[in-house]
Amino acid sequence: MPDPVDHPVHIIAMVMLCIALGLGFIRLFLGPSLPDRVLALDMITMIGIGFIALYAIATDKGTLLDVAIALGLIAFLATVAFATFLERSTLARRRRSGRL
Amino acid sequence: MGVFELIEHTLILAGAGLILLAAIGILRMPDLLIRMHATTKAATLGSALMVAGVAVHFESVQVGTRALAVIVFLLITAPVAAHMLARAAYFLGVPLWRHTAIDELGSHYDRETHELTAAEEEELAEIEAALIEQDR
Structure with a gap:
């Protein structure tokens, strides 16, 4: 198995992605609202796709892009599910409190 | 160093740079909608560019079609997800930035x-x- 990062450009890109991941996690912890956290999760998945792309180049395995397809699909479904859940729970709370 | 390698490295660096910009944006911007403005577009384009770099690196039809599928899928789904999240957040009553001029x-x-x-x-x-x- 070859060295995962073998070229200066890939190392630079990997460092940039790591910093981006750290910043995304800071926003995930800070919040302050639930949509902020969902947005941070969405961005972290995008960073994950970038990691997979770098890893596919470094290990010379093109089939790793299948993982990227699956990850993108899961990210989309997760964001849509969270958004629907947020909308429904907001309306349900208002309905319970008799305002709707 | 061939032309293809040069293109690949440019795409990878541009993609990683855009993703880093998106991460800085999500941390520094004042409210949710501005954060979405900074993040959704930049991160989507960044990861699409990186996948395009993979396609250039391998120079084969199998990897190229996979990369194309990833890119098209990302570009189709990202606006839909962002729209639904922003809609839900507005209904939820997430506060806007205090300097917001037009609502x-x-x-x-x-x-x-x-x-x-x-x-x-x-x-x-x-x-x-x-x-x-x-x-x-």
Whole structure:
């Protein structure tokens, strides 16, 4: 198995992605609202796709892009599910409190 | 160093740079909608560029079609997801930035009853009066 990062450009890109991941996690912890956290999760998945792309180049395995397809699909479904859940729970709370 | 390698490295670096910009944006921007503005587009384009770099690196049809599928899928789904999240956040009442100048939906959406009104009530009353006048 070859060295995962073998070229200066890939190392630079990997460092940039790591910093981006750290910043995304800071926003995930800070919040302050639930949509902020969902947005941070969405961005972290995008960073994950970038990691997979770098890893596919470094290990010379093109089939790793299948993982990227699956990850993108899961990210989309997760964001849509969270958004629907947020909308429904907001309306349900208002309905319970008799305002709707 | 061939032309293809140069293109690949440019795409990888541009993609990683855009993703880093998106991460800085999500941390530094003041409210949710501005954060979405900074993040959704930049991160989507960044990861699409990186996947395009993979396609250039391998120079094969199998990897190329996979990369194309990833890119098209990302570009189709990202706006939909962002729209749904922003919509849910607005209904939820996530506070806007204190310097926000224009909230066009604000005067039309009633947060208490979850209803959209086309115009202000005085305007509606005026229109109704005009219609009644017309009927006579």
